[in-house]
Amino acid sequence: MSNEIITAENVKLHYGDFEALHGINLNFNRNEITAMIGPSGCGKSTFLRCLNRMNDLIDSARVEGTIKLNGSDIYAAKTDIVELRKEVGMVFQQPIPFPFSIYDNVIYGLRIAGIRDRQVLDEAVETSLRQAALWDEVKDKLHDSALGLSGGQQQRVAIARVLAVKPKVILMDEPTSALDPISATQIENMLLELREQYTIVLVTHSMHQASRISDRTAFFLQGNLIEAAPTKKMFLNPSKKETEDYISGRFG
Numbered sequence: 001m002s003n004e005i006i007t008a009e010n011v012k013l014h015y016g017d018f019e020a021l022h023g024i025n026l027n028f029n030r031n032e033i034t035a036m037i038g039p040s041g042c043g044k045s046t047f048l049r050c051l052n053r054m055n056d057l058i059d060s061a062r063v064e065g066t067i068k069l070n071g072s073d074i075y076a077a078k079t080d081i082v083e084l085r086k087e088v089g090m091v092f093q094q095p096i097p098f099p100f101s102i103y104d105n106v107i108y109g110l111r112i113a114g115i116r117d118r119q120v121l122d123e124a125v126e127t128s129l130r131q132a133a134l135w136d137e138v139k140d141k142l143h144d145s146a147l148g149l150s151g152g153q154q155q156r157v158a159i160a161r162v163l164a165v166k167p168k169v170i171l172m173d174e175p176t177s178a179l180d181p182i183s184a185t186q187i188e189n190m191l192l193e194l195r196e197q198y199t200i201v202l203v204t205h206s207m208h209q210a211s212r213i214s215d216r217t218a219f220f221l222q223g224n225l226i227e228a229a230p231t232k233k234m235f236l237n238p239s240k241k242e243t244e245d246y247i248s249g250r251f252g
């Protein structure tokens, strides 16, 4: 089995007449954390959203190129988008729990998939909350509203909700930028554990975070991928001048 779980070839994206991505070639390895960095507006989130067809929800967005998940073209006409988004889950910057209990938040995707068996749901809640490093904090109040939790706890509920449907890949768009440093560190530590079982693609503004937890880093600039490399190499010895200027804080 190839180590690459997602391959993206010559991906271009237009919002109306504006070309936001100019032909991105980037692959993602299984059980790795890949960080995508770059200055605001360079196209990181746009590219991330291409990986589970989230851009389908934006009327003006048009994608070209080829993105494959385990060798299957995710933009093929036969792709089941609900199934795709189960396999490639997404966590956003703001946790946004749904206004119901912690338990119901975690099983949201399973309910939609028609699962009603209480034992199956109970097990999924416990397993996902353990993986999201939240079980011990919430096990006695699973039926309380998720809105009563702290920001960091809410983000871990959002992660548990994604984990409950057993994805292969988890896309994360600045998942810790709205959190305090302690909550952010807790989530970073959890991601390092999750990497054992999942492939993680992380958009981050924090170079510190990219260097601390990612295996590979991809640097975007103005809709182009400038360089992708093992994180250590990227930060110690980048190949491109633009990368060096960015990571040394000369712009962005």
Ligand SMILES: Nc1ncnc2c1ncn2[C@@H]1O[C@H](COP(=O)(O)OP(=O)(O)OP(=O)(O)O)[C@@H](O)[C@H]1O
Residues within 6 Å of the ligand: 015, 018, 020, 038, 039, 040, 041, 042, 043, 044, 045, 046, 047, 058, 060
């Ligand atoms: N829905 C949209 N409609 C039109 N243009 C958009 C849309 N979303 C993003 N863009 C534009 O596409 C470009 C890339 O934006 P994107 O949000 O992907 O960048 P980013 O690197 O994730 O930025 P940030 O770090 O600020 O989140 C920007 O010029 C942005 O203004």
